[in-house]
Amino acid sequence: MSRFRMYPTPAQQAALLEQCRHARYVWNLALEQWSMWTRDRGLTPGYVEQARQLTEARAAFGWLRAGSQTVQQQALRDFDQAIKNFYAGTHRRPTWRKAGLHEGFRIVGPQASRIVKLNRGWAAVNVPKVGRVRFRLSRAVPEAKSYRITRDRAGRWHLAFAAIPPPIPAPGTGEVVGVDRGVIVSAALSTGELVTCPGLSAREQERLKQLQRRLARCRRGSSRSHRVKAAIAKLHARAGDRRKDWVEKTSTDLARRFDVIRVEDLRVAQMTRRTKVKFDPGRPGAYLPNRRRAKAGLNRGILANGWGLLVQRLEHKAAGRVEKVNPAYTSQTCSVCGHCAPDNRESQAVFRCVACGHEANADVNAAVNIAAGRAVSARRATPPRVSPKREPQHATSA
Numbered sequence: 091m092s093r094f095r096m097y098p099t100p101a102q103q104a105a106l107l108e109q110c111r112h113a114r115y116v117w118n119l120a121l122e123q124w125s126m127w128t129r130d131r132g133l134t135p136g137y138v139e140q141a142r143q144l145t146e147a148r149a150a151f152g153w154l155r156a157g158s159q160t161v162q163q164q165a166l167r168d169f170d171q172a173i174k175n176f177y178a179g180t181h182r183r184p185t186w187r188k189a190g191l192h193e194g195f196r197i198v199g200p201q202a203s204r205i206v207k208l209n210r211g212w213a214a215v216n217v218p219k220v221g222r223v224r225f226r227l228s229r230a231v232p233e234a235k236s237y238r239i240t241r242d243r244a245g246r247w248h249l250a251f252a253a254i255p256p257p258i259p260a261p262g263t264g265e266v267v268g269v270d271r272g273v274i275v276s277a278a279l280s281t282g283e284l285v286t287c288p289g290l291s292a293r294e295q296e297r298l299k300q301l302q303r304r305l306a307r308c309r310r311g312s313s314r315s316h317r318v319k320a321a322i323a324k325l326h327a328r329a330g331d332r333r334k335d336w337v338e339k340t341s342t343d344l345a346r347r348f349d350v351i352r353v354e355d356l357r358v359a360q361m362t363r364r365t366k367v368k369f370d371p372g373r374p375g376a377y378l379p380n381r382r383r384a385k386a387g388l389n390r391g392i393l394a395n396g397w398g399l400l401v402q403r404l405e406h407k408a409a410g411r412v413e414k415v416n417p418a419y420t421s422q423t424c425s426v427c428g429h430c431a432p433d434n435r436e437s438q439a440v441f442r443c444v445a446c447g448h449e450a451n452a453d454v455n456a457a458v459n460i461a462a463g464r465a466v467s468a469r470r471a472t473p474p475r476v477s478p479k480r481e482p483q484h485a486t487s488a
């Protein structure tokens with residue numbers, strides 16, 4: 091994915107938002123139809139039937155007709171793909187699109203290549219029903235079959251092309267690195283390096299708390315609450331940008347320096363899921379504590395450090411050179427003598443082997459174990475069937 095910052099004029103912004111609204115409306119309708127399925131009522135309409143219904147709806151409603159058919163149809167196709175991904179088990183259930191949160195639409199086909207270079211720093215894309223919108227040429231525009239236009243919560247517009255950049259060639263030194271991902275230190279390498287994903291500074295965190303308190307005192311829907319929300323969104327966007335930047339730099343660096351990169355085979359999606367409700371057997375209708383808040387805090391830490399994203403980007407950049415290792419006991423095992431005991435872990439940060447006395451940073455010790463570990467085979471033996479019309483997908487390594 092290569093992303094460019096877009097600078098639409100105020101009139102264009104209104105037109106783009108209108109398109110986002112249409113795409114969201116169509117998506118949510120499709121989701122509603124799909125979720126109305128019951129055993130006795132038979133099949134819910136598929137893409138072909140929904141596309142036919144869309145044509146009818148466009149004939150009946152002027153406001154829908156005023157929008158681009160490409161955008162609306164593509165929302166249906168995207169939804170269709172989302173359902174296929176859900177049934178294939180690779181993605182979560184499709185969710186409702188919300189105004190202000192999910193603002194975006196996709197253009198596919200010949201229309202996606204209407205790009206004009208204006209000068210060295212700027213280019214323009216011809217968006218259906220909107221016209222030429224300028225974007226910053228921060229890199230070369232890739233050859234792509236489609237693009238997506240989005241507006242983030244901080245009000246910034248982006249243009250993203252689904253193109254796979256060529257993978258980074260291996261250095262050919264035969265060097266293997268193990269990467270241990272943690273919450274306190276974002277990643278520890280078996281070379282002894284500790285790399286931390288930057289988040290918000292202490293001052294920014296203080297300001298975020300202040301703003302959240304202020305928001306709690308605002309009347310809902312008031313213009314003041316909108317202003318405060320926008321300021322909060324800006325801070326979140328800043329943290330997200332820093333995280334993404336860190337992930338890109340770290341993954342490129344690792345792919346350049348090492349032939350084989352071993353990571354823990356952690357299922358982040360499962361780990362970050364909510365905890366199960368525990369019923370109290372003694373009192374009907376009552377619950378036992380399930381440490382939900384504690385897990386939520388950990389979830390935030392995991393997501394904030396972009397664990398899943400780092401491995402995903404590594405697999406793109408060092409295709410076929412990333413190996414997933416079973417993480418069992420990597421944090422309790424001594425990387426020198428192989429003695430495995432829970433007592434080895436003196437504290438969260440310090441590892442001290444009770445057998446040979448080897449002492450190291452706990453995360454680095456785990457990373458060395460990971461570097462030495464055997465790769466577990468990929469969980470999915472046969473890849474899900476892929477339509478030729480589908481956007482290019484990254485090949486994942488074993």
Ligand SMILES: [Zn+2]
Binds near residue numbers: 429
């Ligand atoms: Zn030892």
